[in-house]
Amino acid sequence: MSILVKPDTKVLIQGITGSFGARHAQLSIDYGSRVVAGVTPGKGGQFFEHGGRRVPIFDTVADAVKQTGATASAIFVPAAFAADAILESVDAGLEIVVCITEGIPTRDMIRVKRAMAGNANTRLIGPNCPGIVTPGDGKDSHGGCRIGIAPGYIHKKGHVGVVSRSGTLTYEAVWQLTCRGAGQSTCVGIGGDPVPGMSHLDIIKLFNEDPDTHGIIMIGEIGGSAEEEAAGWIKTNCKKPVAGFIAGATAPPGRRMGHAGAIISGGKGTAAAKIAAFREAGVGVAATPSEMADTLLRMM
Amino acid sequence: MNIHEYQAKQLLARHGVAVPFEIPVQSLAEVRPAAEKILARGGAKVVVKSQIHAGGRGKGTFKSGFQGGVKVASSVAEAVGFAEKMLGNVLVTKQTGAEGRRVRTLLLAEAAKIKKEFYLAALLDRAMGRPLLMASTEGGMDIEEVAAKAPEKIFKEWIDPAVGVMPFQARKIAAALGLKGDLFNAAAKLVAGVFNTWWECDASLVELNPLAVAELPGGRETVLALDAKISLDDNALYRHKDIQEMRDLNEEAPLEIEAGKFNLNYIKLDGNIACLVNGAGLAMATMDIIKHYGGEPANFLDVGGGASQEQVAAAFKIILSDPHVKGILVNIFGGIMDCNVIASGIVAAVKETHLNLPLVVRLEGNNVVAGKKTLAGSGLKLVAGGSMADAAQKMVEAVGK
Numbered sequence: 001m002s003i004l005v006k007p008d009t010k011v012l013i014q015g016i017t018g019s020f021g022a023r024h025a026q027l028s029i030d031y032g033s034r035v036v037a038g039v040t041p042g043k044g045g046q047f048f049e050h051g052g053r054r055v056p057i058f059d060t061v062a063d064a065v066k067q068t069g070a071t072a073s074a075i076f077v078p079a080a081f082a083a084d085a086i087l088e089s090v091d092a093g094l095e096i097v098v099c100i101t102e103g104i105p106t107r108d109m110i111r112v113k114r115a116m117a118g119n120a121n122t123r124l125i126g127p128n129c130p131g132i133v134t135p136g137d138g139k140d141s142h143g144g145c146r147i148g149i150a151p152g153y154i155h156k157k158g159h160v161g162v163v164s165r166s167g168t169l170t171y172e173a174v175w176q177l178t179c180r181g182a183g184q185s186t187c188v189g190i191g192g193d194p195v196p197g198m199s200h201l202d203i204i205k206l207f208n209e210d211p212d213t214h215g216i217i218m219i220g221e222i223g224g225s226a227e228e229e230a231a232g233w234i235k236t237n238c239k240k241p242v243a244g245f246i247a248g249a250t251a252p253p254g255r256r257m258g259h260a261g262a263i264i265s266g267g268k269g270t271a272a273a274k275i276a277a278f279r280e281a282g283v284g285v286a287a288t289p290s291e292m293a294d295t296l297l298r299m300m
Numbered sequence: 301m302n303i304h305e306y307q308a309k310q311l312l313a314r315h316g317v318a319v320p321f322e323i324p325v326q327s328l329a330e331v332r333p334a335a336e337k338i339l340a341r342g343g344a345k346v347v348v349k350s351q352i353h354a355g356g357r358g359k360g361t362f363k364s365g366f367q368g369g370v371k372v373a374s375s376v377a378e379a380v381g382f383a384e385k386m387l388g389n390v391l392v393t394k395q396t397g398a399e400g401r402r403v404r405t406l407l408l409a410e411a412a413k414i415k416k417e418f419y420l421a422a423l424l425d426r427a428m429g430r431p432l433l434m435a436s437t438e439g440g441m442d443i444e445e446v447a448a449k450a451p452e453k454i455f456k457e458w459i460d461p462a463v464g465v466m467p468f469q470a471r472k473i474a475a476a477l478g479l480k481g482d483l484f485n486a487a488a489k490l491v492a493g494v495f496n497t498w499w500e501c502d503a504s505l506v507e508l509n510p511l512a513v514a515e516l517p518g519g520r521e522t523v524l525a526l527d528a529k530i531s532l533d534d535n536a537l538y539r540h541k542d543i544q545e546m547r548d549l550n551e552e553a554p555l556e557i558e559a560g561k562f563n564l565n566y567i568k569l570d571g572n573i574a575c576l577v578n579g580a581g582l583a584m585a586t587m588d589i590i591k592h593y594g595g596e597p598a599n600f601l602d603v604g605g606g607a608s609q610e611q612v613a614a615a616f617k618i619i620l621s622d623p624h625v626k627g628i629l630v631n632i633f634g635g636i637m638d639c640n641v642i643a644s645g646i647v648a649a650v651k652e653t654h655l656n657l658p659l660v661v662r663l664e665g666n667n668v669v670a671g672k673k674t675l676a677g678s679g680l681k682l683v684a685g686g687s688m689a690d691a692a693q694k695m696v697e698a699v700g701k
Contacts, residue, residue, distance in 0.1 A: 027636070079535065105536035106424060107461075107502050113429040114461045149605070151635030151666060166581020167605065168633045172688070175633070175664065192580060195429045221581055224426040247584035250569075250591045251600070258565045258580025258602040260535060261426070265505075267444045271588075288592050289585035290689035 001212035002134040002186040003161065003203070004096055004123065005072055005145040009134075012037035012070040012094075014077055014085045016048050016057060021076030024100075024149050026050045028074075031152035032136055032143040037064040061092040072096040074131065074147045082127060083108035087115055090122045098147045099126035099197070106260070109195035116197075124197025128260065130167035130189035141183075150174075150189065158183015160296065161207035163200055164219035165192050165226075165259070169247060169289065173217050176293035185213040192259025194223070200230035208238050215241045215300045217292055218283065222248030223261045223269040231274075231281035243284035243296035246274045301532045304351040306407045307546045308530040311501055317493035318486065319525045320514075322409035324351070328380070328387055334408045335379040342517035345411035346373045348382040350391050352401040353551040355529075360393035362386065363400060369393065372411055379408065404550055412514030412524060418477050419443050420491065421507040422498035431459040433495055435473045439510035465495040479523070483513060487523045494525075501543060502536030505529065555618050562614040564603055571596025572626040573699055574619040576612070578603050578633060586631045589688055595696035598625050607637065612645035616653050627658040627699040629691060632665070639663045639671030647678040658698035659683070662691035 011028070015021035016038030029035050029050050037056055038048045044059030058064040061073065073089040075082060075098065082101040089097040104127050116124065125132055131148015135141035135155035146152045154171055156178040164170040170189050177184060188203050190196055200218055207213045216238075220227035227246065234242055249271040251257045253264040264270050278285050286295040303311075306324040313319050321341060323334040335346050350357050350369035357369035366385040373379035383406055392400035417439030425432040435455045438446045447454055455476035457469050467488065474487035490511070498506040507529040514524050537544050549557055559566035565580065569587070573595045577583035580602045587597035599619065603611050619625060632642050646661060662685035663671045675682060683698065685691020 080538070103535045105502055105539075106504065106533050107499065107536060110424070110429060110431065110461045149636065154635065154665070164581070166579060166585075168577075168579025168635070169581035169585055171633050171635045171665070172582060172585075194424060194426050219581070221584060226427075229427070245585070247581050247588060250587040250597055251584055252567070252569065255567055255600075256534075257567065257584050257600055260533075262580060262584065266447075288589045288689055288692075289582075290589065290687045 001210055003206040003210050003213070004186060004188070005132055005134050005147060007134060007136050007143055007145050008034060009072050009145045010034050010036045010068060010070045011072045011074060011145070011147055012039060012061065012064045012068065014039045014061065014073055014075045014089065016040060016055070017043055018076055022048070024076065025055070027152065028146045029053055031146045032138060033146045036068040036070050039064050061088045061094070065092045065094065070094070072147055073098065075099040075101055077101060079103040083112050086112050086124060090116055090119060093121055095122060097122055097124045098129070098131045099124065100129060100131055100148050102128040104128070104193065106195055109193065113195055125188060126191040126197060128193045129191030130170060132186065132188045134186045135184055148189070150187070154178055155187065156183035158185065159212060159214040160184050161210070161213040161216045162187040163203040163216070164189055165221050165261070166219060166247060169219050172289060173219060173292045180293055180297060182293065182297060185210060192221070192261050194261040199226045201226070201233055204230055204234065204238065204242070208240060213240065215296050217296050218242055218244040219292070220244065220246045220274055221259065221262050222251050222257065222271050223263045225269065227274040228277040231277040231283055234283060235281035241284070241296065241299035243286060243292065243299060244278045245286040245289055245292050246271045246278070247289070301534055301537060301547055302353045302551070303530055303532070303546045304353065304405060304548065305349065305528055306351055306405065308528040309525060311530060312493065312497050312525055312528055315493045315497040315500065317490050317497065317525050318523060320409045320412055322407055324405055324407050326405050328383055331380050331383040331406070331408065332376055335373070335376040338408060338410050339376060341410060343410050344374065346379045347409045347411045348373055348379055348386065349407040349409065350386050350403040351405040351407055352391060352396070352403060353548070354393050354395040354401060356393035356395050357391065360391045363390040363392065369403070401551065412512065412516065412526065414512045414514055414526070415521060416513040417510035418512070419509050420494055420511045421505065422495050422503070423505050425458065428458060431461060431495065431498065433457045433459060433465070433469070433473060433491065435476055437477060439512065443509065459495060464499065465492050467492065483521060483523055490523055490525070501530070501540060502533045503530050504533050505531040555621055559618050562611050564601065564611060564615055564618065566618055567600040568622060569597050569599050571598045572624050573695055574598040574622065574625045574628045575631065576601050576603060576615050576619065576628065577631045578605060578607055582631065582633060586629065586688065589692040590629065590696065593692050593696045595692070595699060598622055605637070607642065609641065609645035609648060612642065613649040613652060616649035616655070620653055620655070625657065627660070627695055629695040630659070630661040631688060631691060632663050634663065634665035634668070636666060639665055639668040640674055643671035643674040647674060647680060650680050658695070660685050660691050660695040660698065662686070662688060
């Protein structure tokens with residue numbers, strides 16, 4: 001079991017003919033994920049070819065879904081067109097939309113979020129995220145579902161759920177787990193933007209219900225209050241051990257640390273406040289990013 | 301991106317927000333005619349305001365010893381006198397740090413007789429993912445302090461992005477501020493204008509502190525944005541050519557501008573251990589772990605997910621331009637990118653810059669064995685780090701020696 005996506009999830013890729021989208025479509029195919037369609041307006045009828053596979057390209061997401069039965073989408077289109085791409089996938093009724101694109105204007109995401117309000121069919125992951133991986137049974141977790149840009153081979157099938165706002169810090173945690181023989185159920189990068197789709201809490205609730213997830217690593221960073229909200233829920237509701245790390249304890253206030261959402265503003269969103277919330281909720285706090293896996297494994 | 305007060309007020313005025321009559325000047329020669337023009341309108345005083353991207357200007361001190369970055373002059377001559385002390389001089393405020401900022405623009409404004417001061421801001425409520433208008437009767441004060449001590453004095457109105465600010469919402473805020481009659485109607489118009497500025501300009505923050513009820517020279521009372529601050533969403537600047545032109549490179553750190561040219565995300569800090577990392581989260585975590593083991597990070601530097609050899613070289617040059625740097629910690633988790641390419645980039649950059657500071661490199665990920673081999677065979681004096689903890693400890697130790 002896993003959350004959100006399974007090895008047999010059918011994936012379509014919006015922006016499959018761009019260099020970024022194409023590269024990661026290839027890597028997902030190599031990993032054994034079921035990439036069933038691409039969408040590039042104006043290139044419908046063509047094919048994306050890789051490793052002996054011919055993936056049909058459609059002009060619209062609606063067409064791609066109708067023809068292939070895809071239930072998940074990965075978005076690689078440029079920032080200026082990303083809001084449109086997300087809502088096109090929502091309109092087509094996809095269950096999971098993963099937006100990798102970085103640099104989307106906040107106002108666009110506010111409108112997307114408003115347009116998705118009350119929609120129970122589609123879950124958005126990202127934007128500005130590495131995506132989601134449910135590791136497979138094969139060598140180096142081959143045969144899993146990889147949607148996005150994460151390196152597939154660092155994973156190992158198992159029972160730890162990972163949720164994080166940061167890409168490379170997710171890989172760091174996953175690699176620490178894999179090196180210690182601890183596999184993962186699903187790893188979700190929710191992205192570093194101020195207006196994200198799914199939150200830490202949304203993902204942790206799913207992990208909590210997933211019988212195959214036995215422990216959770218939650219990685220946060222400065223800015224916003226999503227980690228505090230998740231911690232508040234964990235305190236009274238979570239049945240599984242959770243370990244966490246917050247990046248940005250040394251970040252100066254008022255500066256955006258790479259991610260659009262990583263900023264301490266008006267004295268809010270500090271690492272200290274988030275770490276305090278973790279401790280209050282019984283979340284195991286990794287003293288350094290080198291100890292994320294060990295902190296959880298000690299609790300399991 | 302941040303802009304100056306005078307630029308913020310230009311954007312606000314375009315959206316129907318009332319601002320004082322005011323003229324920005326860049327040279328001393330412009331001060332006299334500007335002050336004359338303002339006083340000719342019938343007022344008794346002119347405010348001379350230093351324009352820098354930092355708060356606390358009024359209570360700031362110039363390095364020359366002159367007190368106050370905002371002064372009220374009762375005559376043209378006095379205004380010119382203040383301008384001489386300010387223009388071209390370095391102002392230190394609680395937000396500038398000890399180095400201060402050079403004042404290159406002054407804003408000359410008609411002095412209004414202030415009757416009441418309020419606070420008004422438009423911003424994003426991240427928890428809701430919705431725009432928020434926030435107002436308080438406690439104007440001219442630090443709003444964080446008000447929020448902490450008297451949260452009941454902060455009035456909040458969330459805006460539905462599908463319909464924008466509705467007139468009734470603006471009226472609710474005018475009422476919360478206790479305004480009546482013409483002032484009530486004027487404030488409602490102004491509140492709507494503040495939201496529309498935030499929305500139309502893709503701002504991350506529009507803040508009026510204070511928004512004031514002021515008596516104009518003729519005796520009539522009105523509501524005015526006496527001071528204004530606007531921060532903009534960098535991701536949306538591409539669709540605002542006019543706002544892009546408001547960028548003032550003098551207000552940005554030269555190394556950060558240079559880094560931007562190579563798509564590197566660099567922020568200078570006060571420590572002496574430089575770090576070069578891929579990914580924003582890992583870059584922050586690397587700073588944190590340096591501090592954890594007793595060191596002080598000299599910078600935040602994210603070379604991005606697909607760093608090229610050219611970017612690594614540029615990153616080294618930028619890091620080494622900071623004279624406080626005593627050692628460099630490279631932490632790369634090459635998930636997709638080839639660690640050997642990164643290793644070659646490091647070797648080339650070290651040779652090119654004739655680096656003679658301690659260098660600790662921690663590589664992990666794709667093709668890491670070849671990458672480590674390249675580093676080991678380079679003949680360079682560098683230390684290989686195993687885990688992040690190992691690399692950080694070795695770095696702190698090397699700099700401590």
